[in-house]
Amino acid sequence: MATLGLVEYEDASPEVRAVYDEIMAVRKVDWINNFWKALARDPKTLRRTWESIREIMGPGELDPLTKELIYVAVSATNQCGYCIASHTAAARKAGMTDGMFGELMAVVGMANETNRLASGYQVEIDQKFLPQ
Amino acid sequence: MATLGLVEYEDASPEVRAVYDEIMAVRKVDWINNFWKALARDPKTLRRTWESIREIMGPGELDPLTKELIYVAVSATNQCGYCIASHTAAARKAGMTDGMFGELMAVVGMANETNRLASGYQVEIDQKFLPQ
Amino acid sequence: MATLGLVEYEDASPEVRAVYDEIMAVRKVDWINNFWKALARDPKTLRRTWESIREIMGPGELDPLTKELIYVAVSATNQCGYCIASHTAAARKAGMTDGMFGELMAVVGMANETNRLASGYQVEIDQKFLPQ
Amino acid sequence: MATLGLVEYEDASPEVRAVYDEIMAVRKVDWINNFWKALARDPKTLRRTWESIREIMGPGELDPLTKELIYVAVSATNQCGYCIASHTAAARKAGMTDGMFGELMAVVGMANETNRLASGYQVEIDQKFLPQ
Amino acid sequence: MATLGLVEYEDASPEVRAVYDEIMAVRKVDWINNFWKALARDPKTLRRTWESIREIMGPGELDPLTKELIYVAVSATNQCGYCIASHTAAARKAGMTDGMFGELMAVVGMANETNRLASGYQVEIDQKFLPQ
Amino acid sequence: MATLGLVEYEDASPEVRAVYDEIMAVRKVDWINNFWKALARDPKTLRRTWESIREIMGPGELDPLTKELIYVAVSATNQCGYCIASHTAAARKAGMTDGMFGELMAVVGMANETNRLASGYQVEIDQKFLPQ
Numbered sequence: 137m138a139t140l141g142l143v144e145y146e147d148a149s150p151e152v153r154a155v156y157d158e159i160m161a162v163r164k165v166d167w168i169n170n171f172w173k174a175l176a177r178d179p180k181t182l183r184r185t186w187e188s189i190r191e192i193m194g195p196g197e198l199d200p201l202t203k204e205l206i207y208v209a210v211s212a213t214n215q216c217g218y219c220i221a222s223h224t225a226a227a228r229k230a231g232m233t234d235g236m237f238g239e240l241m242a243v244v245g246m247a248n249e250t251n252r253l254a255s256g257y258q259v260e261i262d263q264k265f266l267p268q
Numbered sequence: 269m270a271t272l273g274l275v276e277y278e279d280a281s282p283e284v285r286a287v288y289d290e291i292m293a294v295r296k297v298d299w300i301n302n303f304w305k306a307l308a309r310d311p312k313t314l315r316r317t318w319e320s321i322r323e324i325m326g327p328g329e330l331d332p333l334t335k336e337l338i339y340v341a342v343s344a345t346n347q348c349g350y351c352i353a354s355h356t357a358a359a360r361k362a363g364m365t366d367g368m369f370g371e372l373m374a375v376v377g378m379a380n381e382t383n384r385l386a387s388g389y390q391v392e393i394d395q396k397f398l399p400q
Numbered sequence: 401m402a403t404l405g406l407v408e409y410e411d412a413s414p415e416v417r418a419v420y421d422e423i424m425a426v427r428k429v430d431w432i433n434n435f436w437k438a439l440a441r442d443p444k445t446l447r448r449t450w451e452s453i454r455e456i457m458g459p460g461e462l463d464p465l466t467k468e469l470i471y472v473a474v475s476a477t478n479q480c481g482y483c484i485a486s487h488t489a490a491a492r493k494a495g496m497t498d499g500m501f502g503e504l505m506a507v508v509g510m511a512n513e514t515n516r517l518a519s520g521y522q523v524e525i526d527q528k529f530l531p532q
Numbered sequence: 533m534a535t536l537g538l539v540e541y542e543d544a545s546p547e548v549r550a551v552y553d554e555i556m557a558v559r560k561v562d563w564i565n566n567f568w569k570a571l572a573r574d575p576k577t578l579r580r581t582w583e584s585i586r587e588i589m590g591p592g593e594l595d596p597l598t599k600e601l602i603y604v605a606v607s608a609t610n611q612c613g614y615c616i617a618s619h620t621a622a623a624r625k626a627g628m629t630d631g632m633f634g635e636l637m638a639v640v641g642m643a644n645e646t647n648r649l650a651s652g653y654q655v656e657i658d659q660k661f662l663p664q
Numbered sequence: 665m666a667t668l669g670l671v672e673y674e675d676a677s678p679e680v681r682a683v684y685d686e687i688m689a690v691r692k693v694d695w696i697n698n699f700w701k702a703l704a705r706d707p708k709t710l711r712r713t714w715e716s717i718r719e720i721m722g723p724g725e726l727d728p729l730t731k732e733l734i735y736v737a738v739s740a741t742n743q744c745g746y747c748i749a750s751h752t753a754a755a756r757k758a759g760m761t762d763g764m765f766g767e768l769m770a771v772v773g774m775a776n777e778t779n780r781l782a783s784g785y786q787v788e789i790d791q792k793f794l795p796q
Numbered sequence: 797m798a799t800l801g802l803v804e805y806e807d808a809s810p811e812v813r814a815v816y817d818e819i820m821a822v823r824k825v826d827w828i829n830n831f832w833k834a835l836a837r838d839p840k841t842l843r844r845t846w847e848s849i850r851e852i853m854g855p856g857e858l859d860p861l862t863k864e865l866i867y868v869a870v871s872a873t874n875q876c877g878y879c880i881a882s883h884t885a886a887a888r889k890a891g892m893t894d895g896m897f898g899e900l901m902a903v904v905g906m907a908n909e910t911n912r913l914a915s916g917y918q919v920e921i922d923q924k925f926l927p928q
Contacts, residue, residue: 141795169397171382174389178898184719185382185905188712192374197367202334203375206341210379212520213345215611215875218386219379220519221397235329238574241520242324243335245581247342247351249513250303250317254350255484256476256505257306258663265301265353267669267918273663310502316587317509320580344916347479347743352915370706373916377713381909387880388872388901390795399522399537405927433661435646438653442766448851449646449773452844456638461631466598467639470605474643477609479743482650483643485661499593506588507599511606511615514567514581518614521570529565529617531786531801608784611875616783634838637784641845645777651748652740652769654927697925699910702917713910720902725895730862731903737866738907741873746914747907749925763857770852771863775870775879778831778845782878785834793829793881 143176152176155186162190169222201230209244275308284308287318294322301354333362341376407440416440419450426454433486465494473508539572548572551582558586565618597626605640671704680704683714690718697750729758737772803836812836815846822850829882861890869904 145156145168155176156168175182193203204227211219224237232240277288277300287308288300307314325335336359343351356369364372409420409432419440420432439446457467468491475483488501496504541552541564551572552564571578589599600623607615620633628636673684673696683704684696703710721731732755739747752765760768805816805828815836816828835842853863864887871879884897892900 167396169394170391171386171389174391175385177389177894178901180719181385181898181902181905184716184902185385188378188716189382191708191712192371192378196371197365198337198371198375202337203371205330205334206338206372206375207379208520209338209341210345210376211383212516213342214380214383215515215519216383216386217519217522218391218393219383220522221393223379224520224522225397233329234573238577239324239328239330239335240338241517241574242577242580243330243338244342244520245513245517245577246320246324247339247355248346248516249509250321251343251346251348251351251479252476252512253307253313253317253505253509254303254348255479255481256472256488256508257303257309258481258484258488259302259306259350261350261353262301264299265357309498310505312587313502313506313509316506316584320584323576323580340916344912347911347915349915349918352918356916356918366705370709373706373913374709374712376916377709377909377913380912381905383875384872384908385901385905387875387877388868388884388904390877390880390884431660433658434655435650435653438655439649441653441762442769444851445649445766445770445773448770448848449649452642452848453646455840455844456635456642460635461629462601462635462639466601467635469594469598470602470636470639471643473602473605474609474640475647477606478644478647480647480650482655482657483647485657487643489661497593503588503592503594503599504602507594507602508606510584510588511603511619512610514585515607515610515612515615517571517577517581518567518612521567521573523566523570523614525614525617526565528563529621604784608780611779611783613783613786616786620784620786630837634841637781637838638841638844640784641777641781641841644780645773647743648740648776649769649773651743651745652736652752652772654745654748654752695924697922698919699914699917702919703913705917709913713913716906717910720899720906724899725893726865726899726903730865731899733858733862734866734869734900734903735907737869738873738904739911741870742908742911744911744914746919746921747911749921751907753925761857767852767856767858767863768866771858771866772870774848774852775867775883776874778849779871779874779876779879781835781841781845782831782876785831785837787830787834787878789878789881790829792827793885 141177142170142173144173148176149179151179152182155179155182158190159186171218171222201227201232204230205232205236205240208240209247212241212244213248273309274302274305276305280308281311283311284314287311287314290322291318303350303354333359333364336362337364337368337372340372341379344373344376345380405441406434406437408437412440413443415443416446419443419446422454423450435482435486465491465496468494469496469500469504472504473511476505476508477512537573538566538569540569544572545575547575548578551575551578554586555582567614567618597623597628600626601628601632601636604636605643608637608640609644669705670698670701672701676704677707679707680710683707683710686718687714699746699750729755729760732758733760733764733768736768737775740769740772741776801837802830802833804833808836809839811839812842815839815842818850819846831878831882861887861892864890865892865896865900868900869907872901872904873908 143152160166175185204223207223208227211223275284307317336355339355340359343355407416423436424430439449468487471487472491475487539548555568556562571581600619603619604623607619671680703713732751735751736755739751803812820826835845864883867883868887871883
């Protein structure tokens with residue numbers, strides 16, 4: 137296996153395969169993406185990351201689409217090429233329309249702009265915004 | 269006016285007051301927060317920022333609450349204290365429950381984690397995630 | 401000296417005093433700010449950082465004011481409260497007017513916005529922008 | 533049009549074409565770069581972003597070259613590959629020499645370094661740096 | 665409980681208390697810091713975060729001090745005031761000397777500097793650095 | 797030489813060659829990587845950066861491997877592709893095993909996650925974490 141290689145299903149240990157199987161079952165897909173194949177080089181990180189994501193991205197008070205939109209927002213803010221590509225695809229699968237994508241980007245851009253205006257102008261937090 | 273001062277309504281030029289009035293009318297509030305009072309030192313930036321935010325945060329395919337959640341997600345990622353405080357307050361006003369806030373933070377934290385796992389493991393983008 | 405304390409001139413070693421003296425002479429000031437007093441806990445870092453800054457911020461093809469504007473731009477982008485405060489003060493001393501500050505912030509905000517639009521829309525670099 | 537496609541002039545709506553025409557006229561160029569072609573998927577964002585940039589990057593107290601230098605400084609800090617490439621090209625067109633580029637990078641690097649020294653050493657803001 | 669309040673031990677549910685007890689036992693301390701008291705507002709995030717941290721920061725091929733140094737390095741890079749303070753304290757407890765802290769900061773500063781020089785100069789990755 | 801070109805040894809000035817020679821001697825390698833070849837366009841930055849890195853990464857209270865791990869941690873946090881690749885290679889050369897790499901990434905990911913939980917939950921710094 138290459139130093140920075142990907143662990144393919146056929147080369148994976150039973151421990152890694154078990155996670156791969158669970159990912160495919162939960163997500164109803166028949167393939168494993170490169171992110172998981174890379175993490176599989178460290179089976180403990182693979183399992184822990186998958187279990188956290190399954191718990192966090194699963195059903196809750198926020199619907200799956202909203203969660204994916206938030207994921208894309210963070211990834212674009214951090215300039216993570218892989219995550220932007222994979223979570224934009226996931227968001228589309230979860231129902232994101234072209235219109236929603238445009239609005240998502242507009243909010244992400246504006247938030248990144250005003251974050252710097254607020255810090256650059258050294259704006260103090262209003263009393264009304266402090267937790268009561 | 270102090271170098272990094274805030275422009276209060278009573279000291280504001282007609283141009284700045286017009287923006288303040290519009291902010292209060294559109295948002296149905298009777299006060300102006302420090303962010304706008306700081307920007308008012310540069311009336312052109314005040315007007316342009318307000319008009320962009322009004323257009324972006326207004327009604328669209330994404331509802332106002334979702335937009336505020338995205339705003340908080342970006343602000344927490346960027347460590348902008350002012351924006352976290354003000355947009356968390358705005359999100360609560362728009363209907364964010366304690367449960368939603370907990371899930372929002374969980375997704376933001378996880379996205380920030382996996383963004384670095386993806387870059388640190390030097391994961392290549394899967395063909396299936398590339399725009400067709 | 402406190403763990404995270406500041407090294408005052410009267411408590412400083414001759415090595416640290418020599419740097420303090422040089423800072424005050426080059427900058428034509430009669431006090432040392434907290435940044436240098438904190439770095440003085442590690443005299444090697446104090447000396448190396450000062451020598452780099454003296455070389456970088458000194459006269460060159462870019463004038464001192466332009467260099468301070470760039471410093472503020474980076475500091476606001478990174479949300480570094482100390483650096484925003486100290487370099488905004490330095491920029492004013494170097495001649496930054498209120499109007500220049502407003503334009504600086506406007507460019508910083510816009511650049512932070514379009515950086516995320518470019519990454520979020522996954523825009524490929526135009527051939528014409530590649531180094532020839 | 534591809535999901536993450538670029539809107540070419542010949543495929544563009546009259547609304548998008550109007551912005552493209554204006555960009556080429558104001559910038560005195562005969563082509564549209566990929567950033568605008570990507571934004572054109574959301575005509576509202578295209579128009580708003582262009583109008584903001586035209587206002588911000590236009591003549592003011594800071595000259596066009598200084599504004600482009602600031603743009604590059606922010607883009608390098610954020611690791612935005614597209615923006616580094618496009619705004620480095622724009623800065624060169626506006627008169628940035630090799631020497632200026634070297635000094636710009638030196639300041640950007642140093643600011644990113646001292647931003648972290650200031651935060652890591654937990655340096656408190658000097659009273660003298662606070663707005664009066 | 666305040667909106668952004670802290671969950672004190674005496675007000676905590678049995679589920680939260682169990683995590684608090686485990687934190688104090690594993691870390692051999694008799695108090696709970698504000699980070700955990702804040703997360704306790706969302707017991708699921710409290711438990712998941714604690715279990716991940718316990719697994720990650722526990723004994724392995726890297727010793728506990730090295731892991732705390734890495735934690736401080738990331739926190740200083742991200743300008744997270746809380747995390748810098750808490751993990752600098754944890755690193756000292758794990759054996760970080762003043763000399764080590766100085767070297768840690770020097771590396772963090774330099775890495776943040778060269779990260780931007782590499783991106784700003786648009787340096788291509790050498791073949792020899794690509795995974796084989 | 798191309799605008800964004802690399803300065804090869806055979807085309808380098810005596811001043812640049814002197815730095816190249818020193819890099820190869822100190823690091824016991826027989827080639828120069830693209831980072832230095834790019835910086836060589838500005839010989840002053842080349843020399844200053846090399847001298848800082850030689851001082852910082854050299855022997856001290858932290859061993860070379862620990863310093864490289866910290867370098868990778870910062871680079872992954874900042875999404876700097878070049879620096880991740882080059883310093884991961886350097887860390888392996890300094891003795892980083894697959895197991896250490898896995899733990900390094902786990903800590904980096906977790907720190908990036910909890911940095912945002914701490915800011916998003918607006919956690920105040922505990923008195924006990926403040927410098928005494």
